[in-house]
Amino acid sequence: MVNASLVAMEINSMLPGMETPRGTEDYEGFYHLVTMSGECAKAQLNYIVRDHDKNFFEARKNTLRLIEKNMNEKWGAGTVTLTLTDQYKNMAEIIAGCMHLIDNAKLACENTGIAPIIMPIRGGTDGCQLSFKGLPCPNLGTGGHAYHGPYEHITVEGMDKSVDVVMELIRLYAK
Numbered sequence: 001m002v003n004a005s006l007v008a009m010e011i012n013s014m015l016p017g018m019e020t021p022r023g024t025e026d027y028e029g030f031y032h033l034v035t036m037s038g039e040c041a042k043a044q045l046n047y048i049v050r051d052h053d054k055n056f057f058e059a060r061k062n063t064l065r066l067i068e069k070n071m072n073e074k075w076g077a078g079t080v081t082l083t084l085t086d087q088y089k090n091m092a093e094i095i096a097g098c099m100h101l102i103d104n105a106k107l108a109c110e111n112t113g114i115a116p117i118i119m120p121i122r123g124g125t126d127g128c129q130l131s132f133k134g135l136p137c138p139n140l141g142t143g144g145h146a147y148h149g150p151y152e153h154i155t156v157e158g159m160d161k162s163v164d165v166v167m168e169l170i171r172l173y174a175k
Contacts, residue, residue, distance in 0.1 A: 005038035007071065011080065019031055033045060049064070052120060091128045094136050105138060109165055140169075
């Protein structure tokens with residue numbers, strides 16, 4: 001008998017242990033186990049796979065394919081089924097042709113008393129989706145804190161400042 005929950009645990013153990021959101025930073029890619037469920041007969045692992053570099057991203061997906069192949073060789077054909085769905089790509093390739101967006105975003109921040117902080121966004125964003133649909137849309141930031149956790153929040157002052165930046169961007173493009 002093959003215990004699906006134990007197979008799932010084995011699959012997770014085959015991934016690089018420190019290549020998680022917690023163990024990586026900036027432009028480093030990761031595997032993020034989002035949900036898992038299982039019992040003896042059936043188990044499911046759902047991951048988000050991210051990387052800023054297209055080649056490294058493809059390599060991560062190939063790692064998952066190799067794990068699927070190896071596990072099916074070990075436990076029997078059809079034991080493991082991998083489904084990959086690309087959700088987000090690195091929008092840098094789109095934004096690179098529209099640097100006026102970045103320049104004006106920086107200027108809007110400076111004009112409203114904010115020192116721009118340029119840093120990679122490590123998760124998927126609506127701006128990424130919009131960029132690949134023909135509307136280049138770099139991330140401006142929100143002023144939020146402690147993202148994706150129980151203490152995620154934003155202050156009223158942060159929201160007000162975000163509005164100021166957007167209004168300044170509109171002013172810059174209107175002239």
